Amino acid sequence: MKSFIWATMWVLLVTPASQLQGQQKKNTSTCVIEGTVTNQKGTPLAYANIFLEGRMEGAMSNTQGHFSFKTCATGTFTLICSYIGYRTFKERISLKPGKIIHVDITLRQQQIETSPVIVTASSFTTADREGVTLTTLEVVTTPGAAADVFWAIKTYPGVQQVEEGAGLFVRGGDVSETITILDGAIVAHPYKYESPTGGFFGTFSPFLLKGTFFSSGGFSAQYGNALSGALIMESQDIPPKKQVTIGIGLAAESAKIDLPIIENKLGLSFSGNRSNTKMMFELNRSKVDFSQYPFAYDLNLNIMYRYSRDGYFKFFLFRETDKVGVEIADPIYDAHYHGHSTNQLYNLKFSDLINRVLIQGNLGFSQFDRNMNLSAMYLDHKDRLYQFRLSAEYELKPGFTLRSGLVGFKNQTLFTGEVPKDELDLNPDAETNRVETDYRSDRVAGFLEAEYHTPFSLVLISGLRGEFESVSKDFILDPRISIIWPISAYSSLTAAWGIYHQYPNARYYDPNTGNPHLSSLQATHYIVGYTYRREAQIIRVEAYYKNYQNLLLKNTVKNYINEGYGYAQGIDVFVKKSFGQLSGWVSYSYLKARRKWLEYTKLTPPYFDITHNSTVTVKYSLS
Structure with a gap:
């Protein structure tokens, strides 16, 4: 740890000086x-x-x-x-x-064009993010993706296909280990029809997004409280023209109004979506027996005001309501699950270029309410999250960029209800425990990152993230580093290493069924890869190893303790090619994951340990 911190300081302080000395030679x-x-x-x-x-x-x-x-x-x-x-x-x-x-x-200018939704297999690739791309049109036309960003991402390597849902299980990690961010704000509940495996669909339509960056490992020190992956999304800017869009699909209907009020200065977009998935699930012969097919509607408002060439404010409002009912197959009991939830997000973002320093920040508030019933279990779940973020980016000279930032969160989570003493007991008359969780947490984090394009064509990105959480009293330091080495005009080698922490879900802090004194979980990433990129062709191969520590482990005295551990290792392969109107990609992932975790008393493959995952996508454009 100390040697890494000194190395980071050398990159930040010594390198520019030595660089200047080299430039003095005639x-x-x-x-x-x-x-x-x-x-x-x-x-x-x-x-x-x-x-x-x-x-x-x-x-x-x-x-x-x-x-x-x-x-x-x-x-x-x-x-x-x-x-x-x-x-x-x-x-x-x-x-x-x-x-x-x-x-x-x-x-x-970037805001004049509609940027593509971009998916990169790992975040340590080159900053221009022109690697693996997934445009909004590709999201809509990807077979089986149902015009959903999360489902489309699952066609790429490193994401395990676990059950029939949109949950992102990344490189041997649980679905809770991937963080979702929109316009700098954490999206605490990114799925519609939430379930233990994530949810059936993602919350946001791809037509609301200007761009998306997905990392399956080795991601930047800018992002924390996630052990496995990061999904970073940006909402649309000022619409270029007045437009009304109506969409009718197999599972949803939508309408969107784009209204530029003052050209390149003020504009808004308003949209609504209604989903009724009965026909889609029936045509796809779903194995799930629904008593209430997933149903939802949402409203979105996005307003952007550009007060100068480089400065703007953007306000994003989102409100969604959904419900779902499922018949649980059990040889003894007739079990029914019913869930109903409301999800809201309000976020104000600003950005400006002041004396060559890019300053960005946001203030956000999210509210989530859900009611769940399953046999003897019923739970009311309420989440309130207040957050702020302030970051700065400064290019000291060509090829050397500094990034720093400060983020803060104030979270309140309430769980009230009854849960079976045996979590797997579906008996409607099962013996239960009373749950009354009132979890209130304050979290503050800061990061510093340097990106340096060396004279030897190497790109070095080193960062350090510090974080403090009020309940556990944990103060953590996460160093991270990645290297890109171009070995030819079209190919490069990459490597990344980093430490990642994440705090347990609030329900594990319950004084009756959990442990109020739990500390953060930890994962260490090791990644090496090769990328070949030329015109309409991309080939990428990556190998990785993740070492888990301080995982939650069931305990007869304290309910849960931080003595679990495990690992995940594997190889991801991705090939994408275009032949005029014909295009497509092939992805393959090999995974071996083992955990001593929760009820597992020894190293055991978790339920999301899917050894082989492969996807073949072929498209033909008629125009």
């Missing part, structure tokens, strides 16, 4: 690269970063948008221009000694 035979940087309206962009990929030679545009720098490199290189709020510019150029190359660069 070269007698050089090539000059010069030009201008403007936006689509022809306005000069000051302080844009222009550099050669894989080399620390570059410049920053002046107030007139002009730039110029010299390089001793020869051959063909990629010239990159980056500017926060705009799409990254890339162009291949040929360098020769004594040559003067003039390049006029026009950058396009």
